[in-house]
Amino acid sequence: MVSTSPYRRIGIIGTGRVASAIGHALAAHSNDSLVIWGRNPKKCAEAVAVIGRAQTAGDMAQIARDCDLIMLTVADDALPHIVASLAQAEATDQPRFIFHVSGRSGAAILDPLRSATSMTAAIHPAMTFTGKPTSEVQHMIKARFAVTGSTEQANAAAQKLVTLLGGIMVPIEEAQRALYHAALCHGANHLVTLIAGACQALATAGVAEPLALLAPLVRAALDVSLDHGMAGLSGPLLRGDDETIAKHLAALSQQCPTLLPPYKAMALTTLDELDRHNGAPRSTVACRTLLEAD
Known part of the structure; x- marks a missing residue:
């Protein structure tokens, strides 16, 4: 039986409220169970429990190697370090879509992860996350998601993801991200x-x-x-x-x-x-x- 899920495996780096809410919304759209990694094992286990169809990743390298959709949900100031660490992980020839959820940054911060098979984008949900993933999945429906893709193909991949979440994509130019x-x-x-x-x-x-x-x-x-x-x-x-x-x-x-x-x-x-x-x-x-x- 061929799965109709749009992603082979979804990986999340970060264990905060956004990770839990979007992870909860996306878990059913991954062929294999979603994997999540964070520096704090306790918070990682809590996120796994909230998401449901998920498990803890051994390290970031596992996510880089196994996942075709990778979401970075770390703090703005930690993003460059996480990108650098992920870029040093084992390379893969499998197509991947990598995005972060920071409002401040555009897609350029993900340039070290771009390749012929890896698309990158910034996808920021314009809503407040309060730590109640089940209700937040509902709040994402018709919510706006500010998208800055590194290419037109990346924008198309972002549109596909936002549609899965029930949201509405709003394009934002790289230079206008801070404003x-x-x-x-x-x-x-x-x-x-x-x-x-x-x-x-x-x-x-x-x-x-x-x-x-x-x-x-x-x-x-x-x-x-x-x-x-x-x-x-x-x-x-x-x-x-x-x-x-x-x-x-x-x-x-x-x-x-x-x-x-x-x-x-x-x-x-x-x-x-x-x-x-x-x-x-x-x-x-x-x-x-x-x-x-x-």
């Missing part, structure tokens, strides 16, 4: 910081459960922002309510001074975005003057 990743960090990571600062101010104002108070407002603001962009903005800056802004600045300066610089920076950026999109109304001039004052 792409900065945008994601600004939109997602800084959102966490923004909410933390708001909670700090609410707690200082005497609110016992800041997150509970914020949650409906933030969720609604996020939804309208994703649906309408800057057209969904509301609040005193849009209205040009300089007296309200002045009171905000005074209160922050006196009671929550660590929040004052980011508040000013975000408020000024909001005015810049208003101006860029629609032309900020004249009523916002006084607000800008207040925010730019030392």
